[in-house]
Amino acid sequence: MTPAISVTGLSRRYRGQLALDDVSFDIEPGSITGLLGRNGAGKTTLLRIVAGHEFPSAGSVTVLGTSPVKDDALLHRMVFVREDQLYPENGTVGGFQVRHALRAASWFYPHWDAKLAEALTADFNLPIRRKVRRLSRGMRSALGIVIGLASRAEVTLFDEPYAGLDPVARQLFYDRLLADYAVHPRTVLLSTHLIDEAAGLLERIVVIDSGRVVLDAAADEVRGSATSVSGPAIAVAEFAAGRTVWDRRRIGSRESAVVAGVLDDTDRARARALRLHLEPLTLQQAVIHVARMPGTDARERTSA
Amino acid sequence: MNWSTLVKVARFHLVDLSYTALPWGVLAVNFAIYLAGAASAGGGAQIPSANVVVIYLFFFISGMLSIGRSLPFAFALGVGRRSYYAGTALLAVSLAAVYGLALAVLQVIEQATSGWGVGLHFFRVAYILAGPWYLTWLTSFVGLVMMFVSGMWFGLVYRRWNLLGLIVFITALAVVLGTGVVITSRVHAWPAIGRFFTTLSAAGLTGLLAALAVALLTGGYATMRRVTV
Amino acid sequence: MAGLEEGAPLFVQVAERLADEIADGGLAEGERVPSTNELAAFYRINPATAAKGISMLTDDGLLEKRRGIGMFVAAGARARLLGERRKRFAERYVEPLVTEASRLGIDADELVALIRESGYVQRGTRP
Numbered sequence A: 001m002t003p004a005i006s007v008t009g010l011s012r013r014y015r016g017q018l019a020l021d022d023v024s025f026d027i028e029p030g031s032i033t034g035l036l037g038r039n040g041a042g043k044t045t046l047l048r049i050v051a052g053h054e055f056p057s058a059g060s061v062t063v064l065g066t067s068p069v070k071d072d073a074l075l076h077r078m079v080f081v082r083e084d085q086l087y088p089e090n091g092t093v094g095g096f097q098v099r100h101a102l103r104a105a106s107w108f109y110p111h112w113d114a115k116l117a118e119a120l121t122a123d124f125n126l127p128i129r130r131k132v133r134r135l136s137r138g139m140r141s142a143l144g145i146v147i148g149l150a151s152r153a154e155v156t157l158f159d160e161p162y163a164g165l166d167p168v169a170r171q172l173f174y175d176r177l178l179a180d181y182a183v184h185p186r187t188v189l190l191s192t193h194l195i196d197e198a199a200g201l202l203e204r205i206v207v208i209d210s211g212r213v214v215l216d217a218a219a220d221e222v223r224g225s226a227t228s229v230s231g232p233a234i235a236v237a238e239f240a241a242g243r244t245v246w247d248r249r250r251i252g253s254r255e256s257a258v259v260a261g262v263l264d265d266t267d268r269a270r271a272r273a274l275r276l277h278l279e280p281l282t283l284q285q286a287v288i289h290v291a292r293m294p295g296t297d298a299r300e301r302t303s304a
Numbered sequence B: 001m002n003w004s005t006l007v008k009v010a011r012f013h014l015v016d017l018s019y020t021a022l023p024w025g026v027l028a029v030n031f032a033i034y035l036a037g038a039a040s041a042g043g044g045a046q047i048p049s050a051n052v053v054v055i056y057l058f059f060f061i062s063g064m065l066s067i068g069r070s071l072p073f074a075f076a077l078g079v080g081r082r083s084y085y086a087g088t089a090l091l092a093v094s095l096a097a098v099y100g101l102a103l104a105v106l107q108v109i110e111q112a113t114s115g116w117g118v119g120l121h122f123f124r125v126a127y128i129l130a131g132p133w134y135l136t137w138l139t140s141f142v143g144l145v146m147m148f149v150s151g152m153w154f155g156l157v158y159r160r161w162n163l164l165g166l167i168v169f170i171t172a173l174a175v176v177l178g179t180g181v182v183i184t185s186r187v188h189a190w191p192a193i194g195r196f197f198t199t200l201s202a203a204g205l206t207g208l209l210a211a212l213a214v215a216l217l218t219g220g221y222a223t224m225r226r227v228t229v
Numbered sequence C: 001m002a003g004l005e006e007g008a009p010l011f012v013q014v015a016e017r018l019a020d021e022i023a024d025g026g027l028a029e030g031e032r033v034p035s036t037n038e039l040a041a042f043y044r045i046n047p048a049t050a051a052k053g054i055s056m057l058t059d060d061g062l063l064e065k066r067r068g069i070g071m072f073v074a075a076g077a078r079a080r081l082l083g084e085r086r087k088r089f090a091e092r093y094v095e096p097l098v099t100e101a102s103r104l105g106i107d108a109d110e111l112v113a114l115i116r117e118s119g120y121v122q123r124g125t126r127p
Helices: A045-052 A098-110 A116-122 A137-150 A167-183 A218-225 A233-240 A265-273 A284-292 B003-013 B021-040 B052-070 B071-076 B082-111 B115-119 B133-186 B190-199 B202-224 C011-025 C036-043 C048-060 C076-101 C109-116
Strands: A003-015 A016-028 A032-037 A060-064 A078-082 A155-159 A185-192 A203-211 A212-218 A226-232 A246-250 A254-260 A275-282 C063-066 C070-072
Touching: A003 A045, A016 A045, A016 A060, A016 A203, A016 A212, A032 A045, A032 A116, A045 A060, A045 A078, A045 A155, A045 A185, A078 A137, A098 A116, A098 A137, A098 B003, A098 C076, A116 A137, A116 A167, A137 A155, A137 A167, A167 B021, A167 C036, A167 C048, A203 A218, A203 A284, A212 A218, A212 A284, A218 A284, A218 C011, A226 A233, A233 A254, A265 A275, A265 B115, A265 C076, B003 B082, B021 B052, B021 B115, B052 B071, B052 B082, B052 B133, B071 B082, B082 B133, B082 B202, B133 B202, C011 C036, C011 C048, C011 C076, C036 C048, C048 C063, C076 C109
Parallel strands: A032 A185, A032 A203, A078 A155, A155 A185
Antiparallel strands: A003 A016, A003 A060, A203 A212, A226 A254, A226 A275, A246 A254, C063 C070
């Protein structure tokens, strides 16, 4: 199947600094992929290039088979919701209101669903007659989310779209996204650093660190990929012998080690026998470990 | 790049009343003030006024703002660079045609009523807007388009290279113009140029402005191609 | 994710929850199982994940698809599940119990007495 988004050897240099370094990955159509990484890792730059808002220094991007900077027709099948979106703000006459933003969006998106926009606007308590420049940060994010979801764009890019949204509103976003996605599947690329919140949504994750891809795998694989083993230090050492250990912490005679690899029933039984406590790492914890690994080779960490 | 997208872009800009209500509102107020002034002066006095120039200036600023204010959101809504530029230019051309016509009509009325009954020359600008109504229309049209497109180019330069870039751009323009002036003086070509302009009809001037407008459009587009948001 | 913990892959957890329901009798044989979209909405997970869980159970023969209508609990599913769980019971529950008991010095008689005291009655019926 042709990937919905295909990034090959993408690099972006700003004033001698490499914001993106040889980034490559493919995203299948009809999926929700998480773009994870620390602040400043390069997620926003990557999304801007995929959306055609920014140009690469090297490498290429194709979305739905064509280049976003060459093909204007492609752009109508994409929407980019970003945290720092600038809206037209008229200083003098009228005032660009929420309803103007929604109306404009309805003109440009052939599959715009007005009913959905209405329902979402109500869900987020978005005041449609308020000027956009008067909206709080959370409201601005909500507006972006309404546009992103109601556009039904085949490729929907979200760049940390929840700035200023409280946890209730964030959950609303995840729920509405899933609900619409279930009935109208599309390709979603969601960049976030709130990994555990979004963990259930994500089928795949791509982790970026310092402009490089350090992990590109199915979320489920990453989830089961490591376990925290804690108990008496000697027992931990015995259990961990012969396994890859990602992290070790010690207090007194007790130790906690993060052991890589999937544990089966035999392992669990052995852990019980050794009086060890096992706790699987959450997606967020697993990603943190992977992103922090010094000298991580992107190729090693990539799994099919 | 298809026609309906361009029209949508133009519509998108028009959500901002600054393109429509504002200029005419200001002009109306100005006109009222001058009319009152001319009336109180007892009529007969031919008060020249080039207030119409305000509209030209306004088009320049609108051109800048069409890039500065609306481009980021349009990009987010999946409007491409080509479409945005062409759609905005379409807006410029449409507004210029309509406003140019309005100015021409107002000029005709002004002439017919001998300056609105009080000798006020508000819409008539000597030489440039002094010919038959259709020529006035054409000249206004081209002039307004040129102003808008220049504004667009300035706005694009600012977007790409920020304030510093804009300063450099303006400086470069000034240098080019200044050099032209210096050279003209050196070769004593001012009389020749003066002659050229006096023999140039309003139609000729219009043609010149049109050529200039096309050059500006091309320059602006070249800047647009690599603009980022 | 509503009520799914980290650990086993999400789709496995979804499958296990459904299996629990079948084993408990909450989902009778021949009864319709929630759709992938319903499960996705309930657990707040990706529909693809829910679908994987369902197909895992289908592959195991516990669910069957009726074209155009949905997924249903297969005949004999409950019996099969209970059988599997019995097999794993010894490994999952009895062994740890016995290990811990011996560590604490509780002998077999004491252990049986403790079990009786807990209110356990033969055949798994609650008191």
